[in-house]
Amino acid sequence: MFTNPLAAGLAAFVGAFTLAAAPSSQARPNIVVILADDLGYGDISANGGRIPTPHIDALARSGVRFTNGYVTAAVCAPSRAGLLTGRSQTRFGFEFNPVGRDERVGPPTTEAMTPGILKSLGYSTGMVGKWHIGKAPGFHPLDRGFDSYYGVLDGGTTYLPHLGPDDEAAITADYSSFSRTRFPIYRGREVVDTTGYLTDRLTEEAVDYVSRKGGNPFFLYLSYTAPHTPLMASKTYLDRFRHIQDPHHRVYAAMVSSLDDGVGRLIKALEDTGQRNNTMVVFLSDNGCPFYVRGACSNAPLTGHKALPWDGGIRVPFIVSWPDRLKPGTFDQPVSSLDILPTVVQAAGGRVAPEKEGVDLLPYLRATTKTRTDRTLFWRMGPNYVVRSQRWSLVVVNKSDTAEDPEGLVGRPVPDGVPAAVSPLGQYTLLYDMRADPGQKRDVSSRHPSVVAELKRRFSAWDAGNTPPMFTSRRQFSIEVNGRKVQLFN
Known part of the structure; x- marks a missing residue:
């Protein structure tokens, strides 16, 4: 990770x-x-x-x-x-x-x-x-x-x-x-x-x-x-x-x-x-x-x-x-x-x-030293992923054109074998400054394109050590988060 x-x-x-x-x-x-x-x-x-x-x-x-x-x-x-x-x-x-x-x-x-x-x-x-x-x-x-x-x-x-x-x-x-x-x-x-x-x-x-x-x-x-x-x-x-x-x-x-x-x-x-x-x-x-x-x-x-x-x-x-x-x-x-x-x-x-x-x-x-060196954490959830490094959190998540009722999601698993893939609509690339915005309310990706590029590079390097899922996600659904409709895989 x-x-x-x-x-x-x-x-x-x-x-x-x-x-x-x-x-x-x-x-x-x-x-x-x-x-x-x-x-x-x-x-x-x-x-x-x-x-x-x-x-x-x-x-x-x-x-x-x-x-x-x-x-x-x-x-x-x-x-x-x-x-x-x-x-x-x-x-x-x-x-x-x-x-x-x-x-x-x-x-x-x-x-x-x-x-x-x-x-x-x-x-x-x-x-x-x-x-x-x-x-x-x-x-x-x-x-x-x-x-x-x-x-x-x-x-x-x-x-x-x-x-x-x-x-x-x-x-x-x-x-x-x-x-x-x-x-x-x-x-x-x-x-x-x-x-x-x-x-x-x-x-x-x-x-x-x-x-x-x-x-x-x-x-x-x-x-x-x-x-x-x-x-x-x-x-x-x-x-x-x-x-x-x-x-x-x-x-x-x-x-x-x-x-x-x-x-x-x-x-x-x-x-x-x-x-x-x-x-x-x-x-x-x-x-x-x-x-x-x-x-x-x-x-x-x-x-x-x-x-x-x-x-x-x-x-x-x-x-x-x-x-x-x-x-x-x-x-x-x-x-x-x-x-x-x-x-x-x-x-x-x-x-x-x-x-x-x-x-x-x-x-x-x-230890007693106060020297700070980067520690980067990674998550992969199908095509969606997260990178956390120092003050930054990068969230890359599928776009969706629908938002489902959360009450009914748990009881409706999708058929086995449906792959988790990048949405035809593309993905949101969201960057948060966790020191200034620990609640992840404000996307600042447009202000820091070099940070986004570096965190994506790090994710790709880490992801090269992963393997394909041994089974597909049967919990594929769309929901609205902070005004954005997103597709999730769990």
């Missing part, structure tokens, strides 16, 4: 914090990665959101909050593939969501994943929650390096088997597509019956995992389904938001609150077992929040939502906390979810294979 994996310029990103000195007897850290699902940049109160998230905020205060933290895709499955492999998913063809093809596709088994690498270093590895990157033999979590698994293999499921009299659901276009029969819960490879609210159940499994760990260091990947649709909440969390009249806003706030409670319970379990100080906790979302939940979520102050190549789709809440080693602060330069693999592997005492992208953040956070 970027050209210079060692990124010497990250040495400049030290302003507000540094690494604490490591004790000479420093043990290898436990590692916990908490991944929210469709949580928007503006959905946590630490980022100015309107939904109270005191536990996520406390995690941010205990560590580093990245204000420009990016993921590798604007939708679920490709983003997860990039995070766990440490390589942009376009390097191995997992470019789009595998709509209708979950049973037979996943990142190639030749791609080493974080759990397998850490397992080879002596770590116990456990996963709880949403997988969404393969169900066939060879692609299951237990086949990709995890010792244990509990969760949903698909893109989501219902949060409650049945709605009680004080529970509530808010209907969206995709609501009827979810069911426990279609998308069951697994323990290992076996389907299990699960009662209670799903977010609570995933938290309970994660707490149990860390509470019984001892001896070897562990890696826990806690991948919540919240607050992804279906919008469904239990009485416990709804009671906190009965004052909100709009049902979509009320249920969504309750779902985010349940996620926040889960983070708090897991951190407390680490504290109660004496493991907190030497546990690196990473918290982020897989992409921005969606445009089809009737305004219930927020990516403010960013433009765009899930599935869009603007920052609202790819810039997310992103926190790293490690009390033994990392002093609290705010980090304002761009980082990527690709940085997670090299950071945790090298903290665990391993070496990162040269084909892995991203950087180990920890040495650069220790």
Whole structure:
């Protein structure tokens, strides 16, 4: 996802914090990665959101909050593939969501994943929650390096088997597509019956995992389904938001609150077992929040939502906390979810294979130089692409002559095999000055043609290392963004 994996310029990103000195007897850290699902940049109160998230905020205060933290895709499955492999998913063809093809596709088994690498270093590895990157033999979590698994293999499921009299659901276009029969819960490879609210159940499994760990260091990947649709909440969390009249806003706030409670319970379990100080906790979302939940979520102050190549789709809440080693602060330069693999592997005492992208953040956070060198991030979504470099963000996106109703887009996948191609109408080339215009409201491409040309050149050089998609996009649609009708592929 970027050209210079060692990124010497990250040495400049030290302003507000540094690494604490490591004790000479420093043990290898436990590692916990908490991944929210469709949580928007503006959905946590630490980022100015309107939904109270005191536990996520406390995690941010205990560590580093990245204000420009990016993921590798604007939708679920490709983003997860990039995070766990440490390589942009376009390097191995997992470019789009595998709509209708979950049973037979996943990142190639030749791609080493974080759990397998850490397992080879002596770590116990456990996963709880949403997988969404393969169900066939060879692609299951237990086949990709995890010792244990509990969760949903698909893109989501219902949060409650049945709605009680004080529970509530808010209907969206995709609501009827979810069911426990279609998308069951697994323990290992076996389907299990699960009662209670799903977010609570995933938290309970994660707490149990860390509470019984001892001896070897562990890696826990806690991948919540919240607050992804279906919008469904239990009485416990709804009671906190009965004052909100709009049902979509009320249920969504309750779902985010349940996620926040889960983070708090897991951190407390680490504290109660004496493991907190030497546990690196990473918290982020897989992409921005969606445009089809009737305004219930927020990516403010960013433009765009899930599935869009603007920052609202790819810039997310992103926190790293490690009390033994990392002093609290705010980090304002761009980082990527690709940085997670090299950071945790090298903290665990391993070496990162040269084909892995991203950087180990920890040495650069220790540095004292303020020299700034360019670090360029890239995204490809069919013919659409994004380049982020220093103050600039380049968005190249297909033009369209129509704009569809967002409410109906999720339930209308296009036929398999329809290629993602440059529009006959051409493409918009949009350049944003992220220092002057972090919300990406003003296109300044006409004022800086040399910047546009250079960023396009860099993209072409990076794109030469990608492969064709292994399957086509079944989510091809048009929508209006900032007064422009654009065609998207996810």
